[in-house]
Amino acid sequence: MIAITGTHCRLPLKGQQMNPATAFESFYAGKLEDVIINEPESIATFRELREIAKSMKKTFSHIAILQMSNRSLLLTDSFVHPEPDIPTLTRIVANAAFVASKMGIGAPKISVLSAVEVVSLQMESAIPAAVMEAMGSRKQFGPNVRVEGPLSMDVALSTEAAAEKHVNTPVAGKADVLVGHRATVPQGIFKTLKLFAKPQSLVSVITDGKNLFPMPLKIMSPEDIRITLNFCNVSQ
Numbered sequence: 001m002i003a004i005t006g007t008h009c010r011l012p013l014k015g016q017q018m019n020p021a022t023a024f025e026s027f028y029a030g031k032l033e034d035v036i037i038n039e040p041e042s043i044a045t046f047r048e049l050r051e052i053a054k055s056m057k058k059t060f061s062h063i064a065i066l067q068m069s070n071r072s073l074l075l076t077d078s079f080v081h082p083e084p085d086i087p088t089l090t091r092i093v094a095n096a097a098f099v100a101s102k103m104g105i106g107a108p109k110i111s112v113l114s115a116v117e118v119v120s121l122q123m124e125s126a127i128p129a130a131v132m133e134a135m136g137s138r139k140q141f142g143p144n145v146r147v148e149g150p151l152s153m154d155v156a157l158s159t160e161a162a163a164e165k166h167v168n169t170p171v172a173g174k175a176d177v178l179v180g181h182r183a184t185v186p187q188g189i190f191k192t193l194k195l196f197a198k199p200q201s202l203v204s205v206i207t208d209g210k211n212l213f214p215m216p217l218k219i220m221s222p223e224d225i226r227i228t229l230n231f232c233n234v235s236q
Contacts, residue, residue: 002234003032006039010216012226013234020048027211028056034234037206037215046080049206058208059091062215063099064190065203065231073157073193074100074177075186079215080206082183086128089181090140093132095209096177097145102212102231110136111156111175112149113185117167119150125181126150132179146170153178153189194219203228 002015003023015036018026026032039045053060061077077084077092084092093110100108112129119130129149136147148171154161159173180186194202202224206213212232216225 001032002034002036003027004036004038005045006037006042008036008038010222010225011036011038011229012222013229020045021052024052024056034232035213036229036234037213040204040215040217041079046082049080053208059088059095060206060208061092061095063096063205063207064186065099065103065201065205066190066193066197066199067201067203068193068197068199072103072105072176074103075190076177076179078180078183078187078190080183084181086131089128089132089179090135091209093136093147093179094141095207096179097141098209099205099207099212100176105176107144107146108176109171109174110141110145110147110177110179111151111171112147112179112181113153113156114150114181115152117151117155117165123150125185128181148172149179151175191219201227203231205232 003018004015005020005023023035027035049060060080062079063074063076064078066073076096081088097108112132114125114129116123120126132147133149148169155165155167155172156175162172202220204215204217206215214228214232
């Protein structure tokens with residue numbers, strides 16, 4: 001059985017409508033096959049997801065996956081945690097590494113974004129980015145996960161920009177995952193890319209680091225939703 005939170009008129013499948021708390025309680029009890037969060041961009045839903053995760057000692061985070069012409073790009077966390085603290089950001093990075101592994105990226109390169117490439121105590125985003133890099137260098141996210149930060153978006157994605165700024169690191173210009181210290185950062189990036197870069201597809205999921213839950217968004221096409229369901233192995 002599939003539980004769907006919220007209206008599901010746009011989904012190419014049928015499921016039992018449930019509120020998020022009941023749906024996830026049933027899922028973790030083994031009574032449901034899948035949960036689809038179909039209340040896109042609802043502040044109340046994300047608040048409830050945080051409470052559900054806390055009660056179950058888990059951390060949910062949102063990941064958008066854009067298939068560009070020459071690369072796949074993961075962006076996180078765009079919705080669930082508007083202003084994550086460092087412990088939460090740690091789990092967001094770990095969740096991203098899990099999703100990357102599901103895509104077949106065995107050694108993901110993760111960039112924690114900032115406006116600069118140096119650690120500045122005056123730059124709010126630089127400090128948590130530096131902590132994530134230190135943890136990554138000690139293999140706390142896994143032996144093959146490389147985390148760097150702070151990195152600006154151009155240095156994270158462009159080898160030319162990285163060379164121009166003399167940032168010669170394994171992640172610079174080659175990032176698979178972009179992590180924002182605030183939800184507005186990855187959300188702004190993926191919505192801009194969706195509208196203007198015209199990616200081949202957009203996948204939107206919620207993850208707890210062990211499971212994938214589809215979360216269709218308003219800007220997604222029916223084909224994007226179909227690809228998202230397939231990625232999460234939801235039977236249609």
